[in-house]
Amino acid sequence: MQNIGEAFSLALALVASGDADLFEIVGLSLQVSLSATVLACLIGLPIGALVAISKFPGRGALLVLMNALMGLPPVVVGLMVYLNFSRSGPLGFLGLLYTPTAMIVAQTILIAPIVAALSRQVLEDLHAEYAEHFRSLCLSRMQTVSALLWDARYSLLTVALAGFGRAVAEVGAVIIVGGNIDHLTRVMTTAIALETSKGDLALALALGLVLLTIALGVNAAVQSLRMSARRQAYV
Amino acid sequence: MTFTRTLGASLTALAFATAAFADDSSIIVQSTTSTANSGLYDYLLPLFQDKSGIQVNVVAVGTGQAIKNAQNCDGDVLLVHAKPAEEKFVAAGFGTDRTDLMYNDFVIVGPEADPAGVGGMHDVQGALTKIADAEALFASRGDDSGTNKKEIALWADTGIDPAAGSGEWYRETGSGMGATLNAGIGMGAYVMTDRATWISFKNKQDYKIQVEGDDDLFNQYGVTPVNPAKCPAVNVDGAKAFSDWLLSDEGQSAIAAYKVSDQQLFFPNAPKN
Numbered sequence: 001m002q003n004i005g006e007a008f009s010l011a012l013a014l015v016a017s018g019d020a021d022l023f024e025i026v027g028l029s030l031q032v033s034l035s036a037t038v039l040a041c042l043i044g045l046p047i048g049a050l051v052a053i054s055k056f057p058g059r060g061a062l063l064v065l066m067n068a069l070m071g072l073p074p075v076v077v078g079l080m081v082y083l084n085f086s087r088s089g090p091l092g093f094l095g096l097l098y099t100p101t102a103m104i105v106a107q108t109i110l111i112a113p114i115v116a117a118l119s120r121q122v123l124e125d126l127h128a129e130y131a132e133h134f135r136s137l138c139l140s141r142m143q144t145v146s147a148l149l150w151d152a153r154y155s156l157l158t159v160a161l162a163g164f165g166r167a168v169a170e171v172g173a174v175i176i177v178g179g180n181i182d183h184l185t186r187v188m189t190t191a192i193a194l195e196t197s198k199g200d201l202a203l204a205l206a207l208g209l210v211l212l213t214i215a216l217g218v219n220a221a222v223q224s225l226r227m228s229a230r231r232q233a234y235v
Numbered sequence: 236m237t238f239t240r241t242l243g244a245s246l247t248a249l250a251f252a253t254a255a256f257a258d259d260s261s262i263i264v265q266s267t268t269s270t271a272n273s274g275l276y277d278y279l280l281p282l283f284q285d286k287s288g289i290q291v292n293v294v295a296v297g298t299g300q301a302i303k304n305a306q307n308c309d310g311d312v313l314l315v316h317a318k319p320a321e322e323k324f325v326a327a328g329f330g331t332d333r334t335d336l337m338y339n340d341f342v343i344v345g346p347e348a349d350p351a352g353v354g355g356m357h358d359v360q361g362a363l364t365k366i367a368d369a370e371a372l373f374a375s376r377g378d379d380s381g382t383n384k385k386e387i388a389l390w391a392d393t394g395i396d397p398a399a400g401s402g403e404w405y406r407e408t409g410s411g412m413g414a415t416l417n418a419g420i421g422m423g424a425y426v427m428t429d430r431a432t433w434i435s436f437k438n439k440q441d442y443k444i445q446v447e448g449d450d451d452l453f454n455q456y457g458v459t460p461v462n463p464a465k466c467p468a469v470n471v472d473g474a475k476a477f478s479d480w481l482l483s484d485e486g487q488s489a490i491a492a493y494k495v496s497d498q499q500l501f502f503p504n505a506p507k508n
Contacts, residue, residue: 086304086307086308086309087307087308087309087466087468088306088307088308088309088466089307092308092468095468097309098263098292098294098309179263179292179294180294180295181263181292181293181294182277182292182293184292194272196413196414196417197268197272197410197411197412197413197414197417198272198413198435198436198437199413199416199417199436199437199438199439200437200438201437201438
């Protein structure tokens with residue numbers, strides 16, 4: 001148990017020392033997972049919105065599939081991206097394996113279903129409330145989708161945060177497609193895995209605490225954005 | 236409006252990400268966890284990079300996976316420790332030539348209590364037989380790595396099939412060396428590890444080396460540039476520069492100079508030319 005106390009002081013010391021390697025790793029973690037979150041929202045939100053307002057045969061099966069894809073194992077996603085981006089794979093000519101771009105692609109695939117499935121639920125509930133109103137205004141499908149997305153934007157922020165949380169915390173996908181290369185593709189989770197395998201449990205735990213703090217920071221930033229937007233709305 | 240702005244932001248992020256991508260002045264080395272976890276690369280690579288200006292990116296996985304990755308052309312140099320598998324890799328045309336680089340040895344570590352009574356033994360087959368007879372816990376890598384291949388070969392010498400005890404006293408973790416040591420120490424099992432990983436491992440608890448010093452525990456590392464005939468995208472010059480440097484007097488003395496806790500981890504043995 002002394003590891004935990006040691007980890008706390010080590011985490012503080014690491015941050016206080018301004019360790020350049022640590023900031024590089026933290027920066028890459030944020031860059032990769034935030035990019036993946038933005039891309040996953042660009043893909044997932046329109047899909048979620050369209051499914052939310054549409055009725056078509058096989059919809060129930062599609063919902064089951066969307067919800068099931070939220071449980072995509074990161075290792076499987078990593079493996080699929082690896083096989084495609086490998087120099088001997090179909091997209092090998094792009095030379096993207098072992099780059100941050102490959103990591104962004106893997107995390108986008110991992111969390112786009114989460115964004116789509118959760119936003120579908122949020123928007124469908126909202127649509128149920130407004131359906132009559134929208135019909136009376138004779139809105140087109142695109143107008144309905146954009147009105148819903150705009151109206152639910154605060155709930156959708158939470159959806160995006162759920163996606164970000166999954167992305168920044170996963171190790172299985174990025175370690176396969178990124179390779180955990182020092183100064184190139186090493187992120188927080190792969191660094192934690194590495195220190196654990198070196199038996200340096202205190203340092204691994206300290207990095208874990210730093211990662212937790214970053215996740216807190218991102219969530220707090222979004223929360224304050226939301227609150228200031230609310231305040232403005234009432235002025 | 237918002238959409239175009241977010242799209243712009245994400246494209247910028249992607250562009251940034253791609254800018255970090257390796258070009259001609261870098262190579263990818265597919266290597267083992269033992270060399271990376273022991274800190275050898277952290278010591279060697281800056282020396283080589285300063286001299287050559289070539290950035291070396293190391294992907295540290297088990298030898299089995301490293302060879303597979305290199306066969307998929309996802310590396311420029313292979314630096315692993317499973318000679319028969321490396322020779323097969325070259326014979327199949329994936330590597331240009333394999334050269335002995337350095338060696339160290341394997342040891343069997345176990346808890347202070349030493350339930351199988353193998354402490355101080357120098358006969359590895361005898362020790363494994365005692366562990367199996369006592370059905371004392373033994374944690375195996377079980378991941379087709381160089382260490383795992385070696386361990387399986389040693390079991391074969393004893394005539395014992397440990398797989399019969401799989402899940403009972405023989406525990407295959409399917410993970411890297413460090414993870415297997417963590418798991419083995421957690422359950423009080425004997426573990427076969429390379430000496431370099433053990434010396435630099437920080438979570439030893441009450442574990443110590445129980446079996447060492449058998450010639451059969453010899454652990455040879457080799458370096459193999461990936462063949463451009465099979466993998467046209469290979470950085471031929473970079474790969475050659477790196478393997479030539481490792482095999483040169485300068486590289487060999489750098490390997491010998493690397494120490495952890497005053498102990499030399501790897502012993503250079505490239506053929507003199």
